[in-house]
Amino acid sequence: MPVFHYKAADAHGKVLEGEMQALSKNAVFEQLHQLGHMPIRAEQIQAREGRRGLVDTLFARRRAISQNDVGIFTRELATLLRAGMPLERGLDILIELADQPRIKETLTDVRNGVRGGSSLSAAMEAQRGFTHFYINMVQAGEAGGALDLMLVRLAEFMEESSRLKETVKSALIYPAVLVTVAGLSIIILLTFVVPQFTVLFEEAGRALPLPTRILVAVGTVLQRYWWVLLLLAAGVAIYVRRMLDDPAGRYRWDRRLLKLPLVGDLIAKLEVTHFARTLGMLLTNGIPLLQGLTIVKQTVANRVMAEAIETVAGSVKEGQGLSGPLMRVGRFPRLAVHMVRVGEETGHLAEMLQQVAETYEREVKTAIQRMLALLEPTLILGMGIVIAGIIMSILMAILSINQLAF
Numbered sequence: 001m002p003v004f005h006y007k008a009a010d011a012h013g014k015v016l017e018g019e020m021q022a023l024s025k026n027a028v029f030e031q032l033h034q035l036g037h038m039p040i041r042a043e044q045i046q047a048r049e050g051r052r053g054l055v056d057t058l059f060a061r062r063r064a065i066s067q068n069d070v071g072i073f074t075r076e077l078a079t080l081l082r083a084g085m086p087l088e089r090g091l092d093i094l095i096e097l098a099d100q101p102r103i104k105e106t107l108t109d110v111r112n113g114v115r116g117g118s119s120l121s122a123a124m125e126a127q128r129g130f131t132h133f134y135i136n137m138v139q140a141g142e143a144g145g146a147l148d149l150m151l152v153r154l155a156e157f158m159e160e161s162s163r164l165k166e167t168v169k170s171a172l173i174y175p176a177v178l179v180t181v182a183g184l185s186i187i188i189l190l191t192f193v194v195p196q197f198t199v200l201f202e203e204a205g206r207a208l209p210l211p212t213r214i215l216v217a218v219g220t221v222l223q224r225y226w227w228v229l230l231l232l233a234a235g236v237a238i239y240v241r242r243m244l245d246d247p248a249g250r251y252r253w254d255r256r257l258l259k260l261p262l263v264g265d266l267i268a269k270l271e272v273t274h275f276a277r278t279l280g281m282l283l284t285n286g287i288p289l290l291q292g293l294t295i296v297k298q299t300v301a302n303r304v305m306a307e308a309i310e311t312v313a314g315s316v317k318e319g320q321g322l323s324g325p326l327m328r329v330g331r332f333p334r335l336a337v338h339m340v341r342v343g344e345e346t347g348h349l350a351e352m353l354q355q356v357a358e359t360y361e362r363e364v365k366t367a368i369q370r371m372l373a374l375l376e377p378t379l380i381l382g383m384g385i386v387i388a389g390i391i392m393s394i395l396m397a398i399l400s401i402n403q404l405a406f
Contacts (some may be wrong), residue, residue, distance in 0.1 A: 004028045018125035019045065020298070021134060034294055063202045065106050065129035071158035073107070078151035083180035087147075088114055098406040120147065132298050133278060150285065157281050164273065164361055171368045175375055176189055183382035189390050190219035209400055251303045262374070265355045266367045271305045272336055273360040280353030288318050289349075305331055322349070336360065 005030055016037060020028050029039040034072040051403035065073075073094060080090035091111040098104040114122025121138040124130040141150025148293050164359065166238045174266050194215045220228070243249035275296055293313040300306045308331040315325035323341035326332045343352025 003227040004042045005045050006032065006039065006042040008032045008039050016122060018135070019128065031294055031298075034291060065103050065130075067129075067158065068162065069100075069103055070129055070134065071155060071162060073103070074151050074158065074391055075155040078148055081148035083149065087120060115255065133282070133295050134280070136287060136291075136295055137285060139320065140287060144286065153281070153285070157277065157308075160277065161274070164270070164364065167365060168270070168368065171372055175372070175379055177384070178376070178379050182379075182387070186386060187222060189387070189394075190215060191222050194219050194390070194394065195223075204278060209393070209396045211389075214392060215393050247303070251307070254302045254304045258302070262367075262371050266371065268305070268331070268333070269302055269360050269364045269367060271302050272332060273357050273364060275300060275305070275309065276336065276353045276360065277357035280350045280357060283350035283353065289322065308332070333360075343388065 003019055004025065005019050006017070020031065020042075021351050025042045028042040032039045076094055076097070078092055081087065085093070088111060091107060091114065095107045097109060098107055106129060109127055110120070110123045113126060114120055119139075120144055121135050121142060124138060125368060126133050137150055137154050138147070143145040144150070187214070189258055194212065244253060257267055278296045278299055279292050282295060283289065287295070290313060295308055296400060297309040297313065300309060308329040311329050312322070312325040316322060317330075321344060323337055323344055325332070326337045326340060336359075338351065339356050339359070340354055343349040346352075
């Protein structure tokens with residue numbers, strides 16, 4: 001989704017500046033209006049960055065501090081503030097403790113903004129790496145006079161989200177290692193072992209069997225034209241990156257992912273978990289439902305799910321409640337929607353959303369275990385068949401040489 005750099009004025013006439021993800025400039029203005037700000041200007045960042053070199057384009061996202069860094073910073077700052085440390089002094093300490101230059105630079109800019117009279121949320125809003133959700137939580141903490149408590153909750157929220165991501169990443173390590181080792185084994189066999197039989201058969205004056213000739217041809221391509229294959233891989237990576245940066249291309253990609261067996265169900269449950277946890281966190285800290293949905297829509301990774309949340313937000317704006325629109329869009333599991341309806345009826349929507357998040361976090365872990373139970377033997381069987389085919393072609397060549405000798 002495009003990122004826009006905006007300037008706006010708040011209700012007191014103070015100029016605000018920051019970055020926001022949105023489908024268009026008009027969408028940025030609409031979100032600013034919903035936040036109670038008066039839009040002044042919005043400019044697409046990606047359009048400005050289009051004039052950068054290829055290396056800058058590929059690695060531009062690395063310049064912002066990671067969410068893991070933000071989580072660590074949040075926990076440390078919350079600890080200092082709860083110990084009675086003034087905000088500016090706490091930021092000074094964190095700057096001294098920062099190991100990475102980009103973190104030190106970001107925290108220095110935040111400290112300078114606070115020192116210049118800006119609130120912490122306004123100083124963070126001017127930096128890359130702090131999400132719209134994060135900024136709104138800090139603003140709520142400042143408005144309620146409980147910034148330290150809010151930072152503690154934010155840190156816990158980010159740690160829970162990080163644990164869920166790490167669960168998914170850890171589950172993919174073994175299949176990735178398996179594919180990598182098998183791929184390297186195949187490449188070694190094709191480029192170093194199989195070509196040796198060509199020399200033997202040339203000396204014996206006999207042609208190689210057809211399967212062995214095919215393997216030799218593949219190995220020759222890998223030896224002589226590996227750089228072409230690397231260029232093709234780089235071209236595909238650049239194409240995919242640009243397609244994902246395009247809103248329409250990203251939407252088509254996300255829609256296809258949701259339709260995939262097993263994977264689509266896992267992605268949907270991940271997004272539901274993120275939606276419920278984030279919205280529950282916002283409601284718990286006094287953010288209105290409509291504003292919370294607007295914020296959550298920007299934090300959801302899958303564009304199809306984000307579109308569904310935008311539709312729900314439009315219905316909520318008309319006074320239709322939350323559970324009814326969630327059921328109508330058809331993107332959220334029925335169990336989650338019924339739990340939300342119970343939360344609305346009992347007046348404990350925020351607590352019920354947290355229950356939804358915990359429920360579907362367990363579902364995600366179960367879905368990962370089920371997917372791995374199918375994926376691992378499938379990968380082992382597939383790689384075994386490929387390697388067995390290579391070995392059989394080599395054995396055919398060896399047996400052919402023995403028959404020639406007799």
